[in-house]
Amino acid sequence: MLFFFGQxxxxxxxxxxxxxxxxxxxxxxxxxxxxxxxSTFQHLITMVYGLPQNAIHCVNCAEAL
Known part of the structure; x- marks a missing residue:
């Protein structure tokens, strides 16, 4: 069983x-x-949902923000 701490x-x-x-x-x-x-915001949320599939993309996204 997995437990999440925080968000x-x-x-x-x-x-x-x-x-x-x-x-x-x-x-x-x-x-x-x-x-x-x-909407554009919904499209962005959809794109962000796919980011954790590859950790390299997460690093690139964090640098871009």
Missing amino acids: PIFSQMLSLLNKSKITTRALAHKSNHYCKRF
């Missing part, structure tokens, strides 16, 4: 994202213009 890694990675900044940038670049249901 899971996915929650920690999501806490680094600033939704208001991402939404502002999405509006400025009109990235949600043709999307009806899948």
